[in-house]
Amino acid sequence: MDDTLLKVTDLRKYFEIKQSLFSKALVLKAVDGVSFQLSRGEAVSLVGESGSGKTTLGKTILRLYEPTQGTLVFKGRDITHLSTKNLMWYRRAVQLVQQDPFGSLPYFLTIREILEEPLKIHKIGDERSRSEMIYKALENVRLLPAEDFLPKYPHMISGGQAQRVAIARALILQPELIIADEPVSMLDASVRIEILTLLRELQENNKISFIYITHDLSTTRYFSDKIFIMYGGQIVEKADTQTILREPLHPYTKALFEAIPDLDPLNVKKRKKTPPGEPPSLLDPPPGCRFHPRCPYAMDICKVKEPPEVEVSEQHKVKCWLYSQENSKGVV
Amino acid sequence: MGAHRVVRVLDSLMEVKNLYLYYGTRKGIVKAVDDISFNLKKGETVSLVGESGCGKSSMAKALMRLLPKNVAKYEGSIFIDGMNVMSLREDEFKKRIRWKKMSIVFQGAMDSLNPLLKVGEQVAEPLVIHDGIPEKDAIEKASELLSFVGISRSFIDRYPFELSGGMQQRVLIAMALVTSPEIVILDEPTSALDVITQANIMNMLKDIKSELKISYIFITHDIALSTELSDKIAIMYAGKIVELTSLEDFLSEPLHPYAKLLLASVPTLRSTKKLSHIPGEPPSLLDPPPGCRFHPRCPYAMDICKVKEPPEVEVSEQHKVKCWLYSQENSKGGMYS
Numbered sequence: 001m002d003d004t005l006l007k008v009t010d011l012r013k014y015f016e017i018k019q020s021l022f023s024k025a026l027v028l029k030a031v032d033g034v035s036f037q038l039s040r041g042e043a044v045s046l047v048g049e050s051g052s053g054k055t056t057l058g059k060t061i062l063r064l065y066e067p068t069q070g071t072l073v074f075k076g077r078d079i080t081h082l083s084t085k086n087l088m089w090y091r092r093a094v095q096l097v098q099q100d101p102f103g104s105l106p107y108f109l110t111i112r113e114i115l116e117e118p119l120k121i122h123k124i125g126d127e128r129s130r131s132e133m134i135y136k137a138l139e140n141v142r143l144l145p146a147e148d149f150l151p152k153y154p155h156m157i158s159g160g161q162a163q164r165v166a167i168a169r170a171l172i173l174q175p176e177l178i179i180a181d182e183p184v185s186m187l188d189a190s191v192r193i194e195i196l197t198l199l200r201e202l203q204e205n206n207k208i209s210f211i212y213i214t215h216d217l218s219t220t221r222y223f224s225d226k227i228f229i230m231y232g233g234q235i236v237e238k239a240d241t242q243t244i245l246r247e248p249l250h251p252y253t254k255a256l257f258e259a260i261p262d263l264d265p266l267n268v269k270k271r272k273k274t275p276p277g278e279p280p281s282l283l284d285p286p287p288g289c290r291f292h293p294r295c296p297y298a299m300d301i302c303k304v305k306e307p308p309e310v311e312v313s314e315q316h317k318v319k320c321w322l323y324s325q326e327n328s329k330g331v332v
Numbered sequence: 333m334g335a336h337r338v339v340r341v342l343d344s345l346m347e348v349k350n351l352y353l354y355y356g357t358r359k360g361i362v363k364a365v366d367d368i369s370f371n372l373k374k375g376e377t378v379s380l381v382g383e384s385g386c387g388k389s390s391m392a393k394a395l396m397r398l399l400p401k402n403v404a405k406y407e408g409s410i411f412i413d414g415m416n417v418m419s420l421r422e423d424e425f426k427k428r429i430r431w432k433k434m435s436i437v438f439q440g441a442m443d444s445l446n447p448l449l450k451v452g453e454q455v456a457e458p459l460v461i462h463d464g465i466p467e468k469d470a471i472e473k474a475s476e477l478l479s480f481v482g483i484s485r486s487f488i489d490r491y492p493f494e495l496s497g498g499m500q501q502r503v504l505i506a507m508a509l510v511t512s513p514e515i516v517i518l519d520e521p522t523s524a525l526d527v528i529t530q531a532n533i534m535n536m537l538k539d540i541k542s543e544l545k546i547s548y549i550f551i552t553h554d555i556a557l558s559t560e561l562s563d564k565i566a567i568m569y570a571g572k573i574v575e576l577t578s579l580e581d582f583l584s585e586p587l588h589p590y591a592k593l594l595l596a597s598v599p600t601l602r603s604t605k606k607l608s609h610i611p612g613e614p615p616s617l618l619d620p621p622p623g624c625r626f627h628p629r630c631p632y633a634m635d636i637c638k639v640k641e642p643p644e645v646e647v648s649e650q651h652k653v654k655c656w657l658y659s660q661e662n663s664k665g666g667m668y669s
Contacts, residue, residue, distance in 0.1 A: 189553060190597055190613075194609035215526070256528065
């Protein structure tokens with residue numbers, strides 16, 4: 001049996017931005033031609049800088065946005081344009097954990113009510129079995145003893161604990177896919193690893209698929225089977241975690257690796273070889289390859305023609321002319 | 333002014349001694365900076381590293397004397413070039429110290445720049461106000477400085493919103509440098525930026541340091557990033573410096589249990605070490621635990637740690653740690669390994 005859970009094909013999400021009543025609307029291409037597949041129980045990291053379209057991609061997969069173009073197929077069913085009414089089963093199967101736990105948990109509900117709400121909405125269980133599920137969910141995220149937390153409101157607990165509640169809420173419906181959008185970037189360094197380890201454990205034990213959206217490449221090694229790198233609304237490199245860490249191919253990925261600080265006493269004495277400039281505007285991205293204005297290896301073709309996705313190996317795909325056979329200059 | 337003059341070790345540019353900054357709130361006193369001492373040599377960088385709520389940004393406010401209204405205690409001494417600037421009146425401090433001797437780069441450039449001033453005017457403003465330099469000359473100097481931080485002349489007539497985040501941060505850095513201070517406080521200068529832009533700004537800060545012989549106080553939550561700029565590193569926890577040493581010593585042999593655990597929790601791309609985390613969460617500064625503030629989370633906590641604040645132990649001339657494990661007073665003696 002095919003173990004593909006989610007298939008994303010040429011997904012695009014454009015936003016029209018009207019600056020004044022009479023001017024022509026500008027088009028912001030937040031996600032611009034993204035394709036990938038996700039297997040059951042697989043954890044993928046989606047890495048990109050701010051403005052790379054990674055959050056919009058997450059929200060489009062969740063169908064919080066309707067795609068402008070392309071298809072979303074979940075367990076063999078096309079959900080690209082399903083109406084809200086017909087999406088209830090999908091809303092149950094796919095859950096979101098957001099960056100700011102205090103923003104995503106309603107402040108006027110107790111933790112018991114927060115965890116009970118999704119069960120009520122999806123008409124799961126009776127009062128007693130719900131109560132059991134809520135205890136179980138809090139145990140799963142190690143908020144113990146559960147009784148102490150149930151009557152509390154979000155403002156009475158710490159950021160790390162609130163994020164655990166958000167995770168418990170996502171898990172309580174036994175989803176098949178969780179999208180976690182920067183789940184630890186607002187937490188303290190000492191708490192961050194704890195939450196990521198917990199997420200990884202829950203993911204492996206419950207065979208849930210995960211899309212971990214982050215700007216922080218250094219945490220992905222501990223969390224994912226595969227890494228996708230996003231730049232300017234597109235995925236520029238896809239590979240399994242070990243491969244990409246050992247051998248990043250896309251010039252942007254290489255730059256990202258170079259830029260990430262590490263614990264080396266020699267750092268003080270050397271400059272980093274990072275490309276100048278900043279990520280492109282999604283309103284008016286450069287023609288050809290979107291990274292070409294900053295790319296140290298840019299060739300003529302990069303300036304005019306969008307690079308194809310080249311399959312370097314079964315596990316490793318890169319959207320760059322340097323690796324394309326079509327490009328007569330050959331591989332660097 | 334003569335009364336403030338005290339003879340100091342020559343190469344010490346700045347010496348902070350027993351600095352306190354408490355805030356009064358409805359819930360009680362917040363001990364944000366609680367008896368902090370360190371010194372800074374000319375051309376040297378000290379990084380203050382800590383998690384959110386450890387008081388590191390309050391440190392910046394205390395040093396610059398940019399205080400909110402609810403200050404409950406602001407004491408200690410800050411010697412700059414041998415003069416205790418804490419005893420200066422506000423107007424003198426403003427005239428001689430703030431921006432002249434010591435300036436600051438805040439995080440979040442968009443909030444720190446005046447949206448109504450063009451970039452060139454913005455950078456020139458301190459010169460016009462502080463030094464009474466004619467505006468035309470000031471803008472000329474500003475544009476020189478802007479090109480030094482990588483912003484071309486064509487941008488001096490633009491407004492802040494027309495600049496990207498990285499360029500705005502460069503403008504802020506130029507503003508901090510325009511009055512030729514000896515000390516620049518960098519308060520999370522890159523935390524709102526992308527990693528590649530961050531790396532480019534760090535490169536620039538290194539260039540400035542070596543060309544202008546400036547001393548930085550680099551405030552950050554990111555240990556890995558602090559290695560880019562530090563000569564010395566001070567680890568802060570709950571309003572106190574718990575370990576202070578050279579960067580090399582710190583990376584090869586951290587001593588304080590918090591510092592060790594913090595280092596072990598830093599994810600890195602290039603090594604395959606297993607990550608650990610610190611159980612629990614940082615304490616509230618409203619009601620910190622008695623004794624050592626780290627003891628509820630410390631795997632090595634002893635009885636004394638729960639009741640008595642640890643002394644600052646000088647392990648070597650340049651390595652200080654605030655922990656009972658290294659103290660001779662601690663009868664159990666001996667260090668753990």
